[in-house]
Amino acid sequence: MWTLDELLDRVSAALAAEYSGAPNGRVRDVPDRRAVRWYATTGLVDRPSAMRGRTALYERRHLLQLVALKRLQSEGRTLAEIQAELAGADDATLAAVARVPADVLAAGDAPSPAEVRPRFWAEPAAPAAREKAAAPTGTAPVGTTLTGVALGGGAVVLVPGTPTPADVADIAAAAAPLLDLLAARGLLANEREQS
Template sequence: MWTIDELVERVVAALAAEYPGVPNGRVRDVPDRRVVRWYTTTGLVDRPSAMRGRTALYDTRHLLQIVAVKRRQAEGSSLGQIQNELAGATNAALADIARVPEDLLGESTPPPPQPTRPRFWAEAPAAQPKTVPPAVQPEAAQPRATPLSAVALTGGAVLLLPGAPTPADYRDIATAAQPLLDLLTARGLLTDERDSR
């Protein structure tokens, strides 16, 4: 695999032999990094084969594609014609057009393995620690359900209390809760019972 700069160097070396240049003065004889990226964007050249961090890596097919494009341009073909001809071309067909020297095709090494992120959503959940059945747990460790008592207040509010209040508790709770109930009613969070009459 090569970086874009290494790829451009190989393209230049490949075109050094038997390449008359492009007859059209508007077209660059030898592509640079920007041209390679543009070829990739327009589909003349495949996307990079791999990434090393943020660095794109290219292989032999990319070299063949770029050199084939430049050779066809030197023959007077437009990019549209070249794209029609080379779209989906095999490496053998590209090699026939590009005529890249063998020594430039080699030394393409596979990219180093990228660290893979764990796919936590695809893994089985971790085993839960075994718990002792409730009947075997000591008395102090067993969870106890606390009974709750509901105290109805004005405006539809309900106060939940652990334990059972006495009739006197109900009266005192209603008196103590009145400022909170007035605030909640003023903010529209409770219904004003006087309005519902």
């Protein structure tokens, strides 16, 4: 896999061999970063294969698509004609049109897919992981009913189970220093209303 800049370097190297350039001079000989993103948006080129943080990663197929696109443009074809011809093309068809030298196709020092961070947020969590995430150390397990104890000023403490009136009184007394701090910082609802 390659970053966009690495991909563009490979496109340039692939086109250095037997490429006459665009016939009318209105089309760039080598696409820039913006053009590749636009090609991906319009479907001329596949979207990036993976992401490493905010960095898009591209593969062999992207290289074949870009070089094939530029070779067809050099023959005077419009983007609409190229899209109609290459839509759904397999790698063998793209390779025949692109004629990319083998050394340019080599992976080089690009990160392997194993080095790319997985998109952990896109996968559903395992049941045990969901319970652990939902119940950090010292909290109620998943499925336990939580009851809110109003402390005044809009502050509420959640406790597992149902507290007795004596529990509520003790919680309110213990929370007095916390309420004083919240009031001093203007973080209680009645403090904001008075300001």
